[in-house]
Amino acid sequence: MKKTIGIVGGMGPLATCDLFRKIVEITDAGSDQEHVRVCIDSNTEISDRTAAILSGGKNPVPEMVKSSVRLQGMGADVLIMPCNTAHYFYDQITPYVDVPFLNMLEETAREIKRRGIGTVGLLATDGTVQSGVYKKVFDAEGIRMLLPSPENQKHVMDVIYKGVKAGNMSIDLTGFYRTMEALFESGAEVLVLGCTELPVAFDLFHIEKPNIDPTLVLAAAAVRFTGAKVKEEIGY
Structure with missing residues (x-):
């Protein structure tokens, strides 16, 4: 049985869609049932990461943690986060979850x-x-x-x-x-x-x-983590 991917999304919504689309497109699947199960929390309450880092803006970590814990509760076996800037806070998020969290x-x-x-x-x-x-x-x-x-x-x-x-x-x-x-x-x-x-x-x-x-690198790593195959022509 393939593992489930959890996406900590909303940073921003289009980037979240892009990651999900790439997961679907690169998976070597011949039917709906051969694709990977994906849970997405597009949490637009997560505050701007650049503002938090550079100008003392609202801390985005609490909402990122909420999303991570929520996704784990939904059955995610691995978490991914389609926001490069958010990885500045990566080490502040991972202690709150018990599943692997891939680092983009x-x-x-x-x-x-x-x-x-x-x-x-x-x-x-x-x-x-x-x-x-x-x-x-x-x-x-x-x-x-x-x-x-x-x-x-x-x-x-x-x-x-x-x-x-x-x-x-x-x-x-x-x-x-x-x-x-x-x-x-x-x-x-x-x-x-x-x-x-x-x-x-x-x-x-x-x-x-x-x-x-x-984003494509992360999608490929997540698909492989689940046990599914990535299409060879993708090259990642």
Whole structure:
């Protein structure tokens, strides 16, 4: 019997949908019954993670813990959280649950190492960048990380907050493209889409740049944890 996945969601809702969609799409299943059971708590009461990290905003941990405990009570055998910035609080959440909680950032670093990639460009929220959570896991795997300039980082935040989170399909992407090109010119082999809104943005705006999608990495790790198979062509 396959294990059940629990998704601590709502950070944001579209990113949660993206993770669930990827779990379904990458599972090697020939019928409904061969797919993985997934429980989702899209908890939009979880406060903004970047604001909590950088400006003393409301602590998101209590609501993240509530969701985690709720999902465990629903029968989840493993928990996952489709929000990179939220992993800053990972060690404050896991003591409250008795089931494994996969770490998206660690899974991503291992995947990059497996591919033999030495230098990456990180696209992420200010909270993720300034907290150093990706630097920690990349350093552990010997991966060099490049960051956008302060000016270019504003373009990344605009795509995340004024684009995807705001549902704005007409946002000007000129600065964002300039940001990506600057990272490649500095030596990045791929871009790490280190905010779960960014894979959504790449799909919505049809952006085609070499990248590692942590949402897809996490989806594959979770599917394998359950005992189900990941389609070989996925490559993760």
